[in-house]
Amino acid sequence: LSLGLASAGVARAQSDAPSDAPSNDELARRIEALAAELDDLTHGEVAAPLVSRHGFGPAASKIYSVQEGFSFGGYGEMVYNNFSDSREDDTPSGARDRIDFLRQILYVGYKFDAHVLFNAEIEFEHASTGKSGEVSVEFAQVDFLITPEFNARAGLLLVPMGFVNELHEPPIFFGVERPTLERVLIPSTWRANGVGIFGEPQGRAAGLQYRAYLIESLVSSATSGPRFGASGLRSGRQSGSKALAEDLAGVIRADYERQGIRVGGSLFFGNTSQGARADLGAGPRDFGGFTTVYEAHAQLRQRGVQLRALVAGADVQDAAEINAVNGFTGSESVGSSLLGWYLELGWDVLSTLKPGTRFAVTPYVRYSEVDTQRDVPSGFSANPENDQRIATFGVAFHPHSQVVVKGDFQLRRNEADTGINQWNLGLGYLF
Numbered sequence: 054l055s056l057g058l059a060s061a062g063v064a065r066a067q068s069d070a071p072s073d074a075p076s077n078d079e080l081a082r083r084i085e086a087l088a089a090e091l092d093d094l095t096h097g098e099v100a101a102p103l104v105s106r107h108g109f110g111p112a113a114s115k116i117y118s119v120q121e122g123f124s125f126g127g128y129g130e131m132v133y134n135n136f137s138d139s140r141e142d143d144t145p146s147g148a149r150d151r152i153d154f155l156r157q158i159l160y161v162g163y164k165f166d167a168h169v170l171f172n173a174e175i176e177f178e179h180a181s182t183g184k185s186g187e188v189s190v191e192f193a194q195v196d197f198l199i200t201p202e203f204n205a206r207a208g209l210l211l212v213p214m215g216f217v218n219e220l221h222e223p224p225i226f227f228g229v230e231r232p233t234l235e236r237v238l239i240p241s242t243w244r245a246n247g248v249g250i251f252g253e254p255q256g257r258a259a260g261l262q263y264r265a266y267l268i269e270s271l272v273s274s275a276t277s278g279p280r281f282g283a284s285g286l287r288s289g290r291q292s293g294s295k296a297l298a299e300d301l302a303g304v305i306r307a308d309y310e311r312q313g314i315r316v317g318g319s320l321f322f323g324n325t326s327q328g329a330r331a332d333l334g335a336g337p338r339d340f341g342g343f344t345t346v347y348e349a350h351a352q353l354r355q356r357g358v359q360l361r362a363l364v365a366g367a368d369v370q371d372a373a374e375i376n377a378v379n380g381f382t383g384s385e386s387v388g389s390s391l392l393g394w395y396l397e398l399g400w401d402v403l404s405t406l407k408p409g410t411r412f413a414v415t416p417y418v419r420y421s422e423v424d425t426q427r428d429v430p431s432g433f434s435a436n437p438e439n440d441q442r443i444a445t446f447g448v449a450f451h452p453h454s455q456v457v458v459k460g461d462f463q464l465r466r467n468e469a470d471t472g473i474n475q476w477n478l479g480l481g482y483l484f
Contacts, residue, residue, distance in 0.1 A: 107251060108213055110222040112483040116162030116172050126160035128222040128483035132229055135476040142470040154180040168198045192244050201255055207248040209293040213264045213306040214319040215239040215348055215363060223481025224457040227399050227417040230477060233443055234393040234423045237285030238365050245269045246293045260311045270302035273325035273342040274378035281375060281387045283436055285425040286367060299328035318349040331374035340374040357404030364394040373430040386433035393423030413451035420444050437468035456482045
């Protein structure tokens with residue numbers, strides 16, 4: 054009886070309702086839309102658009118498209134290397150082929166409001182911490198968005214030099230491996246604790262971007278741990294971990310991009326001794342180890358063609374003192390001058406042969422030279438193996454704009470005639 058009365062009451066209420074009242078289906082749709090809006094306000098737009106912002110790659114830039122709340126993204130890559138059995142001088146290479154799930158990255162961000170956000174990159178390397186892998190914070194920063202022309206950030210920052218130190222997601226650069234120049238001279242992935250400003254001027258200056266940071270410096274001199282070496286500056290990174298701060302450094306970068314053409318450059322400068330003292334025979338004394346790293350770059354992207362050129366170098370003062378602290382002798386010397394360059398060309402052939410296709414097939418070639426001991430202090434010698442020439446020939450297939458399969462061959466030569474050629478295969482993705 055009670056069920057019957059309730060049904061009758063519902064029927065009477067429906068018959069008495071105005072004819073223009075929303076239907077039950079419409080009410081359900083409105084409630085679902087409202088719930089989605091509330092969820093976005095609470096948790097953020099996790100699936101933000103994939104566009105590059107403020108120097109970052111697409112996945113790392115997702116937080117900038119979120120109105121408020123969380124964002125998630127990431128990238129990963131697997132790499133196979135097949136080495137020649139013989140070196141350049143026809144002696145056995147002893148190199149063994151390998152395959153490595155090189156890295157899996159997670160990006161996480163949180164936008165507190167329209168002006169303050171947090172962004173971070175967490176890297177898991179070599180598949181397992183139990184088998185030579187590690188977990189690292191690649192960057193973690195708080196941005197203060199003020200105007201398009203002027204903003205601030207602080208935290209563990211990516212050093213804005215070269216092409217790939219900031220833009221290092223596999224689907225957006227050619228080559229299974231990152232360019233040698235941008236690993237040993239510009240030591241990617243290079244990050245440091247610091248503070249800085251960045252912006253994109255508007256109006257007549259539209260297309261210009263800049264970044265300027267004050268960061269922990271490199272370490273050139275130490276009896277153990279981070280320090281420069283004969284093979285380059287890479288081992289001098291502190292990566293924000295219990296970093297020495299006796300010496301700080303500055304880094305500035307500017308780019309201008311218009312109609313597919315981009316030109317720019319960057320400069321790092323600062324002392325690197327971090328309080329070390331050297332004894333060259335007259336007793337211990339202080340020194341600075343002032344180091345400058347500089348680079349200039351240009352890129353053309355039009356009609357499926359991408360052309361990149363980069364030249365980079367470094368000057369290291371007090372190299373003899375650095376060698377004394379590090380215990381280096383002979384050809385182990387730190388380079389007082391380092392220099393390198395590369396030229397790279399790729400063409401997405403399907404953009405011409407089949408316009409509008411979702412796929413991309415891009416043959417590419419890169420030629421590079423790098424010498425990490427271009428000059429050494431008096432009394433030391435350069436190791437000819439550190440004067441390298443590398444030619445890379447490959448092809449990249451994109452079944453989706455966010456997924457790439459790459460394969461290439463590297464012809465490696467050096468002044469010691471000990472270069473080892475190699476084939477590389479890679480799988481990469483971003484999201």
